[in-house]
Amino acid sequence: MNDKQKLFKKILELDFALHELNLFLDTHPDNEKALRLLGDYRSMRKSAVEEYENRFGRLIIMPCDAPTTKPWQWINGPWPWEIGFGGE
Amino acid sequence: MWQYQKKLQYPVKIKNPNPKYAQIIISQYGGPDGELGASMRYLTQRYSMPYDDVKGILTDIGTEELAHLEMICAMVHQLTRNLTPEEIKASGFDKYFVDHTAAVYPIAASALPWRAEYIQAKGDIIADLHEDLAAEQKARVTYDNLIRLIDDPDILDPLKFLRQREITHYQRFGESLRRTTDRLNSKNFYACNPSFDKNCGKN
8 A cells, every 4th residue: 555545544534533423422412522532533634634635636525626627627537436446 | 415425435445356246245235124225214214303313313324324335336346347258157147137237236135126115214213213223233134144155355344344334323323212212201202202293202
């Protein structure tokens, strides 16, 4: 796994942690530790995305991430279900 | 509304195609306890839920199930790529291939197409949450069975991730049920239906 793949994996892991905290908070809305962790992981994700973009260019996960320059990059493969997604 | 995120919740990278495995894994897409039914069940039940926190958990777990459906479809897609007609015949994949080629269509391992009868929206919070708890356990058993039958680590890795999610969802639905009964008459949870009867159960 190269640095680009490692950093993308780290972003996926942080997204998963954020989702887990989301579900946990749905049934524990007053849990201060979970709310604090959510804030921590959000900052970690923001830094990881900044590092990724400084080193490897735009990270396009949602259509709104894609630049407004020609050509429209949202449609670039490989798509997530294909072999080679995330760089190989 | 929903917006697509261009990633899988957990990576699927299967080196070796295997149409035999694809034919059993596809049950977690269109089978009786699969991810398509899971997402439709939770997202459908939201509309008659009386409590905001339960609307939240159904929305968030129902959305996650769509991501699981995508992982299962990715597995089936990768397991059925680059097949020769000989491999298709030898693996028994020919019966699927004749109707769907190498597309990913929601059927059970038994070939029965997905049916709305796999899910229920009863309009009663206790009945619906029990349905959801049972659904998570049934999906967990299906993953256990797949893990028993498969010996490729590229397939087992995402299957084990998905199995673990069933256990987490079961936990969250259990907490939702407890939070629900805490709001009902402790002498008789069934005295009224908070999804339907006005002034039943404090929010």
